[in-house]
Amino acid sequence: MIRKIFDKYKEGRTFSKPRLRGSNLCYSDYDIVIHIGAPKTGSSALQAFFLNNRDALLSCGYYYPEHGVDDNNVSGGHSVVGVNLIKKDFISASRFVDEWVVQAKERNKTLLISAESLYSKPRMLKSILENYRVGIVAYFRDPIELLISNYNQAVKRHFATIDLKGFAKNVLVNESDGYSGLIFSLWAECFGKDNVCLLPYGEGFFPEGKIEFSFLDLLGVSKLQRKSFKYHSKRINVSYTSGALEYKRLVNCLFDKDESDFFRRVDNCLQKYSDLNNKGAEKPILLLGEDVFFALIEKFKLSNKYLIDNFFGGVAGDFLSYNDQYDIGEELYIKNSCLSDVVQTAFNDCSELVVKVRDRVGKRLAEGPANYAILKLADLLDVEFNEGNYRGHFFNEGQMKVLLSDKSKEADLLREIAVSLERDAKYNDAYQVICRAADVRKDGVGIFKIKDRLEKILENKQ
Numbered sequence: 001m002i003r004k005i006f007d008k009y010k011e012g013r014t015f016s017k018p019r020l021r022g023s024n025l026c027y028s029d030y031d032i033v034i035h036i037g038a039p040k041t042g043s044s045a046l047q048a049f050f051l052n053n054r055d056a057l058l059s060c061g062y063y064y065p066e067h068g069v070d071d072n073n074v075s076g077g078h079s080v081v082g083v084n085l086i087k088k089d090f091i092s093a094s095r096f097v098d099e100w101v102v103q104a105k106e107r108n109k110t111l112l113i114s115a116e117s118l119y120s121k122p123r124m125l126k127s128i129l130e131n132y133r134v135g136i137v138a139y140f141r142d143p144i145e146l147l148i149s150n151y152n153q154a155v156k157r158h159f160a161t162i163d164l165k166g167f168a169k170n171v172l173v174n175e176s177d178g179y180s181g182l183i184f185s186l187w188a189e190c191f192g193k194d195n196v197c198l199l200p201y202g203e204g205f206f207p208e209g210k211i212e213f214s215f216l217d218l219l220g221v222s223k224l225q226r227k228s229f230k231y232h233s234k235r236i237n238v239s240y241t242s243g244a245l246e247y248k249r250l251v252n253c254l255f256d257k258d259e260s261d262f263f264r265r266v267d268n269c270l271q272k273y274s275d276l277n278n279k280g281a282e283k284p285i286l287l288l289g290e291d292v293f294f295a296l297i298e299k300f301k302l303s304n305k306y307l308i309d310n311f312f313g314g315v316a317g318d319f320l321s322y323n324d325q326y327d328i329g330e331e332l333y334i335k336n337s338c339l340s341d342v343v344q345t346a347f348n349d350c351s352e353l354v355v356k357v358r359d360r361v362g363k364r365l366a367e368g369p370a371n372y373a374i375l376k377l378a379d380l381l382d383v384e385f386n387e388g389n390y391r392g393h394f395f396n397e398g399q400m401k402v403l404l405s406d407k408s409k410e411a412d413l414l415r416e417i418a419v420s421l422e423r424d425a426k427y428n429d430a431y432q433v434i435c436r437a438a439d440v441r442k443d444g445v446g447i448f449k450i451k452d453r454l455e456k457i458l459e460n461k462q
Helices: 002-010 043-052 054-059 079-086 090-106 122-128 143-158 164-173 184-191 211-218 242-252 260-277 284-288 290-311 330-336 339-345 351-366 372-380 397-404 410-423 427-440 445-461
Strands: 032-035 110-114 134-140 196-200
Touching: 043 054, 043 110, 043 211, 079 090, 079 122, 090 110, 090 122, 122 184, 134 184, 134 211, 143 164, 143 242, 143 284, 143 290, 164 284, 164 290, 184 196, 184 290, 196 211, 196 290, 242 260, 242 339, 242 372, 260 339, 260 351, 284 290, 339 372, 351 372, 397 410, 410 427, 410 445, 427 445
Parallel strands: 032 110, 032 134, 134 196
Antiparallel strands: none
């Protein structure tokens, strides 16, 4: 459906301009106001803010039901509704909402809920809210910034080993509805464009740089009323610096994701380091390189224009503009991307974690030729290795002897090809080749050891 609507736009048939209620919603017009995200647009910070200010919200006309948070003050908000919709348990999802509406009406207030789990489910949500007047609020993040943020999360939490440029190139060649924002056309279709308020995400677009003020303004909370709210100066779920992120990516290449205690401690150290050292967003053009950056601008050019024309009244100012990329801030990038500073500073109180990585690198090098990530860690952590074995050749000197020997069998040749493919980070190809070698030599201990290693690498990449 999203594609059909977008195709009409490409043909030149635009929709009428949205008639949003300026900068604030009139809460008496709605039974429920729902904040749906989008993902990576400060939802955790907003949910923590709402939760800590339930009484203040109540005095301004909104009832915000309680929900849980983790040790880092991060939550999914009222995700129980989205979870039940995913399960297609519409009765349970509806029951939660109905109970909250009753609780709000008992207080003569409008229900306010927040859950990113609802973001991709406009039709499902509409099906359980037919009897209510509903206002939808969402923030939209520049798709290139969102890509970088998603990559950060993939490396931080999901053990991704691909580098940023590779991640971005995958987005370039695949469908990108998760980045383009075209899903908001479905929200408008389900709930009416007048009832969908889409706001630009970014500190430069928030009053005094605070997303909390942005949302309170939307709800019609005055500056005087704002003073009754409690604010936290600490940012929640801050992105790693680029150096911390690269170190985590390299470690992901070396350790199995089931080594959870090790990864938890590494994350704590890198998060504390980033909280102290992340002084601002680095320019995407530096992180991605010019070729990839401008290819992404071209990819999202039409969808960005669609959103500006149909959800931002045709005017977005500096939002979705990339003119400031030429003030690229190289000094910040160089500081943030320094891997040696991460190793020397982030693990001051947990030096044993660096020792464990160094030992694992040494063990991996002793097993045979290693991939680029391991060599980079070896160089960073001063682990000795024979550089000549790796410089500029698909096969090193030892492998060439095996390949050219009259004594080498098919399994030997396949094994060396697989090892070189692994070193070149072509893990799927390497695994296919080593599986063939294992079929040929069913008692090959070394071959099966390589096969097991590649299986773990591929499992960690999923």
